[in-house]
Amino acid sequence: MKRRFSKLIAVLAAAGSTIAVPLHAAGPTSADLMNDAESTGDVLSYGLGPWQQRFSPLDTLNADNVSKLVPAFAASLGGEKQRGQEAQPLVYDGTIYVTGSYSRLFAFDARTGEKKWEYNARLPDAIMPCCDVVNRGAAIHGDKVIFATLDAHLIALNRETGKVVWNKKLADYQAGYSATAAPLIVKDMVITGNSGGEFGIIGEVQARNVDTGELIWSRPTIEGHMGMLNGRENGVTGKTGATWPGDMWKTGGGATWLGGTYDPGTNLLFFGTGNPAPWNSHLRPGDNLYTSSTLAIDADTGVIKWHYQTTPHDGWDFDGVNEFIPFDATMNGKPMKLGAKADRNGYFYVLDRSNGKLLGAHKFVMETTWANGINLKTGRPNYVDANRPGAPAGPDKGKSVFASPSFLGGKNWMPMAYSQDTGLFYVPSNDWGMDIWNEPIAYKKGAAYLGAGFTIRPIAEDHIGALRAMDPKTGKIVWEYKNAAPLWGGVLTTHGNLVFTGTPEGYLKAFDAKTGKELWKFQTGSGVVGSPITWMQDGEQYVAVMSGWGGAVPLWGGEVAKTFKEISQGGMLWVFKLPK
Amino acid sequence: MAGDSRRSFLTGLAGALGALALPAALRPAPLLAAPLEKVRELGVLRVGLYADNRPWSWDRDGTPSGIDVELARVLAEHLGVRADIALFPADEELSDDLRNVVWRGGLLGFQRCDVMLHVPFDRQIMAQEDNVVFLAPYYRESFGAACAADIGDCEAPPVQMHGKRLAAELDSIPDFYLLGSFGGILARDVTHLPSGYAAVAALGEDKADFAVASRAQIEAALADHPDAAIRKRKGPLPAMLSPGWDIGIAVKENSRSLGFVLEEEIMAMAADGRMKTIFARHGVEWQPALAAQPSAS
Known part of the structure; x- marks a missing residue:
């Protein structure tokens, strides 16, 4: 009843507007979302289409004219709430939708930058988020725009008014759960992962009815936990406790905190899973499935079809959440359905996306101390045992180990892109390592504790980012x-032979996709840690990106902090186009 | 420097007066007095306590309860103000809690507290945390064990508990002790519970045979389950990973004036038996902090 009413409002609003075309009143369908990579007049999904290749077929703006790119307008998220702006904007029907830090969602006029509405989630003040108060983006479907909040709720707003249509609890924030990723919409279902503190939580993927928010299926990521489908039990994940000692599978970790991608051809969802708990790997002998893995999940039932574990028995907090991006290419003379993932552990994996078989694994960072390559036959890393952080043994300081990449990863959350023209992946990576040792004295919840101490440091003279x-x-x-x-x-x-990415120093930069030559840059006033987009509007090609320094990096000090200590916070949407 | 002034103070109550005088000489008086006067003016002492930390501080049917809650109320009463008890969820480690609760506040609106109780009192930590002042060590904590009624010799070496149901708080030293000690032989027998108190209480509910927890958790759970015949292990645990630690209070670096008044009252409570009475009400035998005993330094 409530829904019909809000739909009616949307129709009335569209009818009274001179900009909105009646066609748009009903909003994008699931079929439109599947076609997002081809439809250049909008940006309907995180990653520009279900494969999330972040490739646009547009070439009005190209390597020859990008040097003339200038701002069209900018819009502030306002208030005192700044910190990290990691969102990717969406564009539909003359409106830019973008999420901000502190679980906010904004609608801006896509031609003028004027604010249409703003929604501020009311968050309980007792949440202590581990890694900044970021949000990575929204999803759009029909009359709704949907995003997840730091207190682990999923909220659907009417996209015309910003009023709440439904608000569902994904998990209990008091038990340590949170949510920051952009939801994925497939077959009229909103698919979400979960985030959470380091211990006691279980990773999960959920599918909900996009109109009502009601749960359709859920799939936990750790062996032994029961999946659900339409309110009925739908089989446990893996084999209960097969790769965990004792009851540790009950609290094994494996959060799906970065969301997932989807391949319509195989009807598979691809979700990465986080690191196992506890941090000390010596306490949990075994592979600890399915942590630090990519899971291929049937979109209709939530059943796991295959898995590939990038870091079995993870002892470095490498985590395995990185996006798995489907792409088609010819390999060994054969056209193949592939997928690629640049893992936090420093290796770039290429798998057959229909069955999870490993086809290639290559280092994409300067140094990986923890493994000498990946065995293509077994699919497992060739571990360097001497470089695994040691087991804590009482009050003495344990052996210090140098590990590269650092636990922030060869690549962290920031999504890479794939060009169908060059056949290349563009990977935002970092070259850094860490000294890690057992902390002689630590305290947790008022009691003595054995923690790990670490210092992140650069490993090259001239850069960290690459x-x-x-x-x-x-x-x-x-x-x-x-x-x-x-x-x-x-x-x-x-398709204009361009690659865009932002830097903490505040620049949005454009490169020649073939050669890497820097062609253009613009100083946005704060660090750029969001994901850029492009679309056609009124015959012109636009580019947009969020500016606002933050995220997990500034939380860790040491040598690394020297490279960004002068960067100011912010919260601006920047929109660019060529001058007429 | 902080360590040196502490040492002179901790040798006794008389020393406390000396410690009070020292910072006063270094700072202009009005600035020093501000936080204390602010508390008196507003009529509220905001005290940060760990949520779900029985028997120290937990939510009993909507009312904050526990040893630290009672202590907080006495301290507020001493200042002639109301106690505003803020139960907060523990973060990953102490320095996160100090940032969220004592000197900065939460990112999402959690207002910082005038004082936090149940703060480990440790020289090494003091040297690292220059935004807070650690004061008034009021209890000595350590880890121990307890047994279910029918489990035989509770003083036996823990390895002999192999095959029995072992319980510990998730992600704690007791957990790591059972999982990792003795070559990991006990790892498959460990049941994880949300708190040390729950681990000991499980002994009385036929859900566990042997539990490792803090002394306060053990004694409180025993007192709360008098009919369960849970037994406290008397001897120390071999190869235990922590020798024990002191617990005190923390205030923001610029709130020494308030901290010293609270410290004075806590020392008075220790001396006149009120501290012992509060602990006893929760079944816990009060143990003075090592740092508060003259012999300690």
């Missing part, structure tokens, strides 16, 4: 752009 163009077939790095500060923003590539 945008790398990687050939997925050979593992060859075709070009790289080095950046002093760590890269923390997403990448966009276009």
